Amino acid sequence: MKKIILSLAILASLTTTFTACTSSDDNSSAQPVTGEITGPIAADKVYPLGTYTLKGIVKINAGVTVTFDAGSTITCDKITGDNALVVLNGGKLIVNGTSALPVVFTEKSGIPGSWGGIIIYGDAPIKAIGGVTTSTSEDGNALPYGGTNAAHNGGSLNYVRVEYAGAKLADGTKENNGFTFYSCGSGTTLDHLVSYKGADDGYEFFGGTVSMTNAISYGNYDDAFDWQDGWQGQNNSNWYALQVTKGNYGMEIECSNNNNAFWPKVTNITLKRATGCTPEVAGDIQIDAIQFKKEANGDYSNIVIDGYGPYTEGATTYQGAAIKIQDVNTNTNQVNGSKIKLTNVKITNTALEILGANVGTPPTPISVIFPSGQYSTSTTATGASLTTGAWSTVGGVNLIQ
Known part of the structure; x- marks a missing residue:
C-alpha cells in the first residue's frame, strides 16, 4: 500500500510540473507553446510565449482580462472566414511586448485587408453625428459605444504590431483598421504600436479620451491616423507614418x-x-x-x-x-x-x-x-x-x- 501511495505522489508531482510549463502560470523556464485562440473568452487567460492561431471574431467578454507574454506571434487565416480580436467594454487586453520581443498579430497570406485587426470598446465620452453621446459601431459587430467614463481602462498594449488588417467584417459599413478604438478612456495604455500594411487606416479613434505614444503607421492603404466623434486624447506623442505604394491622408x-x-x-x-505612392483609389x-x-x-x-x-x-x-x-x-x-x-x-x-x-x-x-x-x-x-x-x-x- 505504501508503495502505491508513493507512486501516485510521484505521478502527481510530474503532472503538476508538466502543466506549469505549458499553462498560463508564470514560469520563466517555460518553452514556447502553440495553441488555438477562439472565442468568446469568458474567463481570465494568460497566453505564455508561443505561436498561436487566432480563429474567428474572438471577443474578450466584460470583466475578463486576457494577457499575452512578450515575443508571441498570433496568426489568423482569411480562408477560415472573418477574424479579429475584439475587446468588449469592460474587458481588458494586456500585451506585454518589449522592444526586442514584440507581440505580433498577423495573417497567413500577408495580403493587406485580410483580417479585422485589434478592436477595443469602451464607455468614455464621445460626440457623434448630431451631438449624440452614444452610437453604434461600423465594424460589423454593430455594438454600442460611448458613455461618461472618461477613465475607462481597456487594458495595456505595449510593443504590439498588427499586420495586414483592414478586412470588412460581416455586414460592416466599412473596412476595419490595424487598431480601432471605440470610446476608449484615459486608463487605457497604448505605447509602441505598429500598424503594418493594412487595407484601411493604420489607427482610428471613435471619440474617447485615450492617448497613444510611440506609434508607427507603415504602408496602410487609407489614412495613417484617423479619428472622429470628438476624440480628445491629451498625451499623444511620437507618431510616425510612412505611406508607400498606396495611401490617402x-x-x-x-x-x-x-x-x-x-x-x-x-x-x-x-x-x-x-515617391510613387498613389491614392487608394485612382484619380482621388x-x-x-x-x-x-x-x-x-x-x-x-x-x-x-x-x-x-x-x-x-x-x-x-x-x-x-x-x-x-x-x-x-x-x-x-x-x-x-x-x-x-x-x-x-x-x-x-x-x-x-x-x-x-x-x-x-x-x-x-x-x-x-x-x-x-x-x-x-x-x-x-x-x-x-x-x-x-x-x-x-x-x-x-x-x-x-
Whole structure:
C-alpha cells in the first residue's frame, strides 16, 4: 500500500510540473507553446510565449482580462472566414511586448485587408453625428459605444504590431483598421504600436479620451491616423507614418460636424509619403498630409511633413498640401475660432503649404488665414523621436526611414 501511495505522489508531482510549463502560470523556464485562440473568452487567460492561431471574431467578454507574454506571434487565416480580436467594454487586453520581443498579430497570406485587426470598446465620452453621446459601431459587430467614463481602462498594449488588417467584417459599413478604438478612456495604455500594411487606416479613434505614444503607421492603404466623434486624447506623442505604394491622408481629422470646445493634443509627428505612392483609389484627391473637415480641430506641434505631392497619374497632375481645410464651417469655426493650432511645422517635397478647398467637382477655393500664434513653420522641427529595435523591424527592414 505504501508503495502505491508513493507512486501516485510521484505521478502527481510530474503532472503538476508538466502543466506549469505549458499553462498560463508564470514560469520563466517555460518553452514556447502553440495553441488555438477562439472565442468568446469568458474567463481570465494568460497566453505564455508561443505561436498561436487566432480563429474567428474572438471577443474578450466584460470583466475578463486576457494577457499575452512578450515575443508571441498570433496568426489568423482569411480562408477560415472573418477574424479579429475584439475587446468588449469592460474587458481588458494586456500585451506585454518589449522592444526586442514584440507581440505580433498577423495573417497567413500577408495580403493587406485580410483580417479585422485589434478592436477595443469602451464607455468614455464621445460626440457623434448630431451631438449624440452614444452610437453604434461600423465594424460589423454593430455594438454600442460611448458613455461618461472618461477613465475607462481597456487594458495595456505595449510593443504590439498588427499586420495586414483592414478586412470588412460581416455586414460592416466599412473596412476595419490595424487598431480601432471605440470610446476608449484615459486608463487605457497604448505605447509602441505598429500598424503594418493594412487595407484601411493604420489607427482610428471613435471619440474617447485615450492617448497613444510611440506609434508607427507603415504602408496602410487609407489614412495613417484617423479619428472622429470628438476624440480628445491629451498625451499623444511620437507618431510616425510612412505611406508607400498606396495611401490617402497622413492624418484625417474630423469632429462629426460638432463645433466642440475640446480637442486632442499631439506632439512630435512625422508624416512621410514615398515617391510613387498613389491614392487608394485612382484619380482621388486624398493626398494631403493633414486634412481637417467636419469641424475638426486640435493642437499639434513639432511636425515634419515630407513628400505630399505633386504626383502625376496618366495625364493629370495632383497637387498635395501640407495642411488642407476641406469645408467652410471648419474654416470659420475652427481655424478662425483658434481651435486649430499647428506650430513648428517643417515642410519639404510638398506641392502646397495650405489649401482651402470645399468639397465638390471642382472644389471651391476657401481662403484660409490662421490667427496669430496658431500656425508657424520651421526648418528645425524634428518630428517623431523613436528608438528602433525588433518592434520596428519587419523582414529585416527598419520601418523608421
